[in-house]
Amino acid sequence: MAWRVASLRSSRDGDERPDSRDRDLLDRLDRELGVRLFTDVKHTTTWPNPLTRCCKYDNSVHMFTETLTQRVLRSPLVDLLTGPHGVDRYTELVAPTWTQRDARATVVAVRRQTPRSVTLTLEPNQAFTGFRAGQHINLTVEIDGRRRTRPYSPASAEGSPYIELTIGHHDGGLVSTYLNHHARPGMVVGLDSVGGDFVMPTARPRRVLFVSGGSGITPVMSMLRTMRAEGSDREVAFIHYARSAQEACYAGELGAMSGVRVLHGYTRDGQGDLEGYFGPDHLAAAMPEPDAVFVCGPQALVEAVRTHYPQALAESFVPPVFTPSAESGGRIAFTDSGVELTDDGRPLLEQAEDSGLTPESGCRMGICGSCTRRKSSGVVKNLITGTVSSSEAEDVRICVSAPVGDVDIAL
Numbered sequence: 001m002a003w004r005v006a007s008l009r010s011s012r013d014g015d016e017r018p019d020s021r022d023r024d025l026l027d028r029l030d031r032e033l034g035v036r037l038f039t040d041v042k043h044t045t046t047w048p049n050p051l052t053r054c055c056k057y058d059n060s061v062h063m064f065t066e067t068l069t070q071r072v073l074r075s076p077l078v079d080l081l082t083g084p085h086g087v088d089r090y091t092e093l094v095a096p097t098w099t100q101r102d103a104r105a106t107v108v109a110v111r112r113q114t115p116r117s118v119t120l121t122l123e124p125n126q127a128f129t130g131f132r133a134g135q136h137i138n139l140t141v142e143i144d145g146r147r148r149t150r151p152y153s154p155a156s157a158e159g160s161p162y163i164e165l166t167i168g169h170h171d172g173g174l175v176s177t178y179l180n181h182h183a184r185p186g187m188v189v190g191l192d193s194v195g196g197d198f199v200m201p202t203a204r205p206r207r208v209l210f211v212s213g214g215s216g217i218t219p220v221m222s223m224l225r226t227m228r229a230e231g232s233d234r235e236v237a238f239i240h241y242a243r244s245a246q247e248a249c250y251a252g253e254l255g256a257m258s259g260v261r262v263l264h265g266y267t268r269d270g271q272g273d274l275e276g277y278f279g280p281d282h283l284a285a286a287m288p289e290p291d292a293v294f295v296c297g298p299q300a301l302v303e304a305v306r307t308h309y310p311q312a313l314a315e316s317f318v319p320p321v322f323t324p325s326a327e328s329g330g331r332i333a334f335t336d337s338g339v340e341l342t343d344d345g346r347p348l349l350e351q352a353e354d355s356g357l358t359p360e361s362g363c364r365m366g367i368c369g370s371c372t373r374r375k376s377s378g379v380v381k382n383l384i385t386g387t388v389s390s391s392e393a394e395d396v397r398i399c400v401s402a403p404v405g406d407v408d409i410a411l
């Protein structure tokens, strides 16, 4: 496959003709797939998409079209030709985002709305299949040679061609600190997966109240932007809490929105529209008796909103404080590494790290799934929900799971 990669690279770099092996492959693709990798078009054709490029060949212009490229690169034949690594391991040599199966994005803009956050605009590649407003994306960056994954909720509208992330700088936060200090246009990040059920119903509620605290503003901002992009005529109110006016993200954009009642609460300097923390007076000031409330922020804010509006759909991105379960005294066997220890009641991830292992992890709160490991035997308890697993073999999120007796984990 090396010759093919060289050919792809050279065809991006200049006006080289396909050699005879290229021609053989093209002919074979033509016969077996019913498509040609190269298509003749007029000189004047311009193609705005970065996955499409043009080069002169025999007084005509040859180009990759996205559709053809995708069909070809995802074909079983190309899969076979590029085995065992897969076509992405070759095409990424040409451009890091030129992958068919691995969703990635290029940072195209970096701006700072507040001193303690950074806002990134990402252009995803063709492998990214989108998200629903309110969901999170597992973002992967490489820091000191290790891939680190963290979930972030986009603030951009559902269906937007660009993804906007606003990432708060959390003291001690490895990925947030790295992105706040090092993110720059041209940087490529992984988009490992999309998840979360913090989403609006398809039939939009008639009167909607959004409540957010700190960096929890991003998923509700995405919901609000989505509704506006839809041309929604729903009644909307928005309460946002920040420590001070200087730390309030999106204040300018929210303030300029017509038809949205926006109230700010500044918990440190008290200079906002609302005083103190969320309570019935804040609810009354924003929107008495809403049809739906969406809240994202620290756990205390979520609980305060639910005290007054129990049906509120909520998401909290602040790691929960685990109360260790009772020490089971059971034997934990990390079977891949041969490490064995006695359970002390903490999550399996913490116990593995303290024994010198370095399992992959992300959110450390059971959301992103990056710590998932196979439990081949034994029972574990989810420290957030209290759910006890079966003794069957299954995948468990070791950041929120503690043993109940002996367990074997593939790690």
Ligand code: FES
Pocket (backbone or CB within 6 Å): 360, 361, 362, 363, 364, 365, 366, 367, 368, 369, 370, 371, 372, 397, 398, 399, 400
């Ligand atoms: S680290 Fe995210 S689910 Fe465990």
